[in-house]
Amino acid sequence: xxxxxxxxxxxxxxxxxxxxSIGKRLAEAGMKVALADIEVPVLEEATAELKELGLEVMxxxxxxxxxxxxxxxxxxxxxxxGTPKIICLNAGIGFGAPISEATISDWEWVIGVNLxxxxxxxxxxxxxxxxxxxxxxxxxxxxxxxxSVPNLGPYSATKFAAVSIAETLRQELLSENSEVGVSxxxxxxxxxxxxxxxxxxxxTLLNKSSDDFSExxxxxxxxxxxxxxxxxxxxxxxxxLVYQAITDNRFWIFTDDQHLNGMKSRHSSIVNGDExxxxxxxxxxx
Ligand SMILES: NC(=O)c1ccc[n+]([C@@H]2O[C@H](COP(=O)([O-])OP(=O)(O)OC[C@H]3O[C@@H](n4cnc5c(N)ncnc54)[C@H](O)[C@@H]3O)[C@@H](O)[C@H]2O)c1
Numbered sequence: 001x002x003x004x005x006x007x008x009x010x011x012x013x014x015x016x017x018x019x020x021s022i023g024k025r026l027a028e029a030g031m032k033v034a035l036a037d038i039e040v041p042v043l044e045e046a047t048a049e050l051k052e053l054g055l056e057v058m059x060x061x062x063x064x065x066x067x068x069x070x071x072x073x074x075x076x077x078x079x080x081x082g083t084p085k086i087i088c089l090n091a092g093i094g095f096g097a098p099i100s101e102a103t104i105s106d107w108e109w110v111i112g113v114n115l116x117x118x119x120x121x122x123x124x125x126x127x128x129x130x131x132x133x134x135x136x137x138x139x140x141x142x143x144x145x146x147x148s149v150p151n152l153g154p155y156s157a158t159k160f161a162a163v164s165i166a167e168t169l170r171q172e173l174l175s176e177n178s179e180v181g182v183s184x185x186x187x188x189x190x191x192x193x194x195x196x197x198x199x200x201x202x203x204t205l206l207n208k209s210s211d212d213f214s215e216x217x218x219x220x221x222x223x224x225x226x227x228x229x230x231x232x233x234x235x236x237x238x239x240x241l242v243y244q245a246i247t248d249n250r251f252w253i254f255t256d257d258q259h260l261n262g263m264k265s266r267h268s269s270i271v272n273g274d275e276x277x278x279x280x281x282x283x284x285x286x
Contacts, residue, residue: 001085001136001181002247005030010077010084012036012064012121013091015043017192018140018185021239022088027055029243034077034084036062037091038200064091064117070124083128085135086246089121090185092140092158093197099153105205107154112205114158118165129180130173136181136246139166143188143254147262149280170251181249185242188256189284191232195225227284259283 001007009026013019014035027033027050037043040061047059058080062073077084095102095110118139129135144152145159166184173180193199201207213221233255245253262281269276 001134001249004086004247006032007086008032008034008077008081008084009086009088010034010036010074010125011088011090012062012117013140014088015039015046015059017194018187018190018235018238019088019090020046021235022090022138022242023057024050024055025236025239025243026086027057031086032056032058032081034058034060034081036060036064036073036077038063064089064120065112067120067123070120074124083132084125085129085132086138087121087125087129087135088138088140088242089118090138090140091117092142092194093200094194095155095197096151097154098151102154103207105207109201109205110154110158113200114155115161118162122165122169126169126180130176130178133179136183136249137169138183138185138242138246139169140185140187141166143186143259143283145186147259147266147281149283166251181246183242183245183249183251183253185238185245185253186255187233187238188254188258189228189232190235190238190255191228192235195228224284231284 004026009031011019011023011033014023015037016039020035023033023035033056035043035047035057038061043059043061047057050057060073060076063069091113093110093113095106097106122137126137129137139162141162142159144156145163148156163184163186166182170182173182238255241253241255265277265281268274
């Protein structure tokens with residue numbers, strides 16, 4: 001979609017990190033931007049800050065894992081701004097644990113937000129875009145939607161699914177000659193609040209042992225956070241890539257090439273029928 005001025009955008013997970021930066025970038029391009037999120041105080045603060053910059057934004061509470069909440073959010077956006085043409089299905093939570101230790105609550109939480117969030121959003125907003133034959137859907141997947149590594153099984157499962165949904169949707173829209181664009185955002189490491197995702201875990205899906213880290217795990221986490229502070233991308237850089245991809249109607253958005261070798265060795269093991277690359281290529285060298 002070339003001209004975004006005065007058009008309406010909806011961004012889930014818009015209170016923080018990548019979603020907030022995308023919201024700011026699109027509002028700077030002259031769009032009216034609805035930021036939807038489950039974390040209300042943070043959402044309201046973020047929205048107030050953007051308004052102070054003279055940007056046209058609104059805050060709307062939404063739990064993307066709940067279809068009723070997504071429909072209610074759509075009604076509020078339509079009443080205030082009108083029908084959105086850019087839909088960014090971005091809300092997500094990070095979760096790490098070996099598959100053997102993940103509880104059913106862990107799976108339900110991560111699948112609820114990262115996968116049902118995408119499905120609910122698409123089901124709610126796609127019909128109007130197809131009807132208008134205009135607009136763009138961005139699905140935030142991850143590099144973890146292309147490579148499988150130990151301790152990220154449930155998260156990766158949702159992101160592989162998100163990549164597949166985005167690819168399929170793109171092909172289906174092309175096959176009906178639709179002007180509706182699709183992009184699949186696959187970030188590497190970005191400096192956001194994803195590492196404290198537990199803050200948004202519903203009471204009903206709590207895993208009481210998820211904060212019990214061994215000393216070794218705590219040290220690993222510390223080293224990881226240190227690596228992140230100097231190596232992770234700033235979300236504003238990701239937002240710029242997203243803006244360019246939407247205006248150029250480009251499908252893939254990768255934020256760096258750090259994981260290309262991991263993707264290549266996975267693909268060649270599939271094509272050649274070889275054993276999985278082992279040990280799995282580390283996501284980062286700590
Ligand atoms: N940060 C990274 O390194 C990275 C890498 C790859 C992919 N991603 C993906 O980017 C997306 C954005 O994450 P981020 O890194 O900006 O993290 P973040 O925690 O800063 O932002 C995520 C936002 O989603 C919201 N959210 C959580 N549960 C929700 C729910 N049920 N309903 C509505 N909103 C909810 C949070 O409140 C938060 O504002 C996620 O889909 C994540 O998986 C992030």
